[in-house]
Amino acid sequence: MKMNRIRFLASLSVTVIAATLVACSGNTGGGEDNGNGTGFDPGDAGSLSFTLNDADMQVSESTGFIVAVKDASGNPVPDIRITCDTEVGLALIEPNDGSQVTDGGGLMSGRLGCEQIGSFRVGCRLPVGAGRREFATVSCRGPIPNGFSGFPNAGGGGLGGGSGEDPLNDDVRVVGISLFDFGNVESGFGSGTGDLQIDTNRIFDCDDSATTITPEDFFDTVIGIDVENFAAQAVNFSKLSFRVANSDGAGTQLNSAEFALINSDEVPGQKSDGSPGTKRFIGFMTKVVSGGKELVGASSVLPSDNWISNVTFRLTGVSTSGDEVTITKRVAIAFGTYDRCDG
Amino acid sequence: MRTISFSSVKGAAAKALAVGAIAGALFGCGSASNDQGTSFTLVDVVPGTTENPLTEVPLSTTDGDGTTTGAVRGVYTLQNNIARQGIRVQRINLSFFIEGSDVQPPSTTLAAGAVLGPVEQTGDGSLPPGFGGASSKVVSSFVVPVEIMTWLNLNRAQLPEPPYTLTIDASVSGVTTAGDGIESNSFATLISILPDVVIEPSVPEGEPAA
Numbered sequence: 415m416k417m418n419r420i421r422f423l424a425s426l427s428v429t430v431i432a433a434t435l436v437a438c439s440g441n442t443g444g445g446e447d448n449g450n451g452t453g454f455d456p457g458d459a460g461s462l463s464f465t466l467n468d469a470d471m472q473v474s475e476s477t478g479f480i481v482a483v484k485d486a487s488g489n490p491v492p493d494i495r496i497t498c499d500t501e502v503g504l505a506l507i508e509p510n511d512g513s514q515v516t517d518g519g520g521l522m523s524g525r526l527g528c529e530q531i532g533s534f535r536v537g538c539r540l541p542v543g544a545g546r547r548e549f550a551t552v553s554c555r556g557p558i559p560n561g562f563s564g565f566p567n568a569g570g571g572g573l574g575g576g577s578g579e580d581p582l583n584d585d586v587r588v589v590g591i592s593l594f595d596f597g598n599v600e601s602g603f604g605s606g607t608g609d610l611q612i613d614t615n616r617i618f619d620c621d622d623s624a625t626t627i628t629p630e631d632f633f634d635t636v637i638g639i640d641v642e643n644f645a646a647q648a649v650n651f652s653k654l655s656f657r658v659a660n661s662d663g664a665g666t667q668l669n670s671a672e673f674a675l676i677n678s679d680e681v682p683g684q685k686s687d688g689s690p691g692t693k694r695f696i697g698f699m700t701k702v703v704s705g706g707k708e709l710v711g712a713s714s715v716l717p718s719d720n721w722i723s724n725v726t727f728r729l730t731g732v733s734t735s736g737d738e739v740t741i742t743k744r745v746a747i748a749f750g751t752y753d754r755c756d757g
Numbered sequence: 758m759r760t761i762s763f764s765s766v767k768g769a770a771a772k773a774l775a776v777g778a779i780a781g782a783l784f785g786c787g788s789a790s791n792d793q794g795t796s797f798t799l800v801d802v803v804p805g806t807t808e809n810p811l812t813e814v815p816l817s818t819t820d821g822d823g824t825t826t827g828a829v830r831g832v833y834t835l836q837n838n839i840a841r842q843g844i845r846v847q848r849i850n851l852s853f854f855i856e857g858s859d860v861q862p863p864s865t866t867l868a869a870g871a872v873l874g875p876v877e878q879t880g881d882g883s884l885p886p887g888f889g890g891a892s893s894k895v896v897s898s899f900v901v902p903v904e905i906m907t908w909l910n911l912n913r914a915q916l917p918e919p920p921y922t923l924t925i926d927a928s929v930s931g932v933t934t935a936g937d938g939i940e941s942n943s944f945a946t947l948i949s950i951l952p953d954v955v956i957e958p959s960v961p962e963g964e965p966a967a
Binding site for chain 1: 815816817818819820821822825826827828848863864865866867902903904905906907908909910911912913914915953954
């Protein structure tokens with residue numbers, strides 16, 4: 415019995431010494447570090463959730479949403495800032511500045527509105543450093559109701575483009591809007607005063623003679639959009655659309671379809687001296703019909719009353735690198751009967 | 758006179774041998790504790806950069822999405838004091854402490870890469886001349902990585918109201934050219950966490966902002 419114990423201890427010693435020698439042999443090939451499972455998994459830190467009340471609406475309808483923040487234990491996180499944005503076509507009615515802090519229950523509520531027909535994304539995120547974001551899709555169905563003029567003071571529209579900011583949309587801009595008569599033989603295409611007025615009612619006899627009739631100049635209205643490009647690449651604009659907030663003097667909004675420019679062309683990139691590339695783009699806005707003028711896309715003649723309306727013009731093009739570029743400009747235009755008998 | 762048998766001597770010797778062998782295995786391999794950084798020293802940890810040290814950071818920011826993570830960068834100064842052995846740095850080990858908090862941020866580690874040359878090459882060392890270069894190097898990494906900033910943000914309800922002080926306790930681990938694992942001394946540094954929801958005095962309508 416005693417000898418067996420001695421043998422056991424002796425063999426144990428030999429084994430341990432051998433193992434020690436192997437382990438301490440100074441093998442310089444050792445020490446690999448695969449890093450697995452050694453760092454803190456941020457997925458365990460907490461969560462952000464986004465819940466949409468209604469993901470399928472008609473244009474002009476709105477819906478609420480809830481953003482909830484929870485910590486690692488599933489408890490609500492109050493007073494943490496949530497930032498949200500939407501794609502163009504989906505209005506961020508609340509918070510219209512895109513940002514709010516959570517309440518005591520770790521919740522933030524908001525409201526979205528459908529402005530255009532299509533499918534649009536909305537995204538909300540925690541502040542930089544908190545590392546959480548959630549997205550959802552809202553489908554907006556047509557038709558666009560008559561009189562719908564969007565959601566006043568709503569925010570959003572900055573989401574998309576694949577990066578935090580789209581430098582092209584910052585570098586390419588509309589610097590001027592002018593209105594001209596198209597086909598005016600005397601003034602020529604693209605000339606004229608450029609005043610933001612549209613004569614809606616023709617004076618059929620400008621002279622005082624009872625034997626002759628001299629009608630007032632009355633032509634289709636074209637819009638000139640002056641664009642500056644500070645980007646390093648050219649942008650080819652080909653499409654125009656506009657929205658007239660008050661198209662009849664009675665508050666009816668008109669959204670035109672997207673139609674081709676008269677002079678689809680490219681605005682060159684920034685020049686070597688630092689000055690921008692420039693180009694004037696021309697598109698139709700009204701056409702002369704029997705009894706007056708119609709806005710492009712409208713089916714009724716503009717009334718002869720005098721009124722002023724905000725009009726938002728939207729140019730769409732493609733950059734040399736293939737990115738879609740959209741620029742807008744809103745101006746106030748006066749509609750009414752103007753005496754242009756003198757040209 | 759007491760007689761000592763041969764078998765009892767053998768038993769005692771075997772016991773001593775076994776105890777010694779086990780003890781040697783536990784404390785051998787040259788992996789004696791480096792708690793004080795005698796062999797491998799973490800000399801300094803500076804949040805920010807050496808030129809622009811950071812002492813205060815906001816818990817989060819609204820701006821900068823897509824351009825910054827919110828993590829706090831830092832600079833680690835490392836020193837190898839072992840003659841005739843280099844050290845290949847592998848990881849930065851970080852633990853955190855917030856005074857007065859019921860819960861504490863989790864510990865984490867970061868990959869780090871640097872090779873420290875031996876402090877001297879004299880003698881019969883097997884390393885080629887010039888191995889590893891300088892025995893002291895500066896490694897740029899993070900002192901509060903984004904995973905921990907995420908935790909601080911999402912678990913803010915369990916933490917003191919900012920501003921508060923976050924203690925960062927760092928050590929660095931690596932492998933000597935002999936293949937032995939080695940960990941530096943720990944080094945503590947501080948950073949103040951500022952509130953991110955700013956409450957400014959409101960300006961009455963019509964009056965210019967301050």
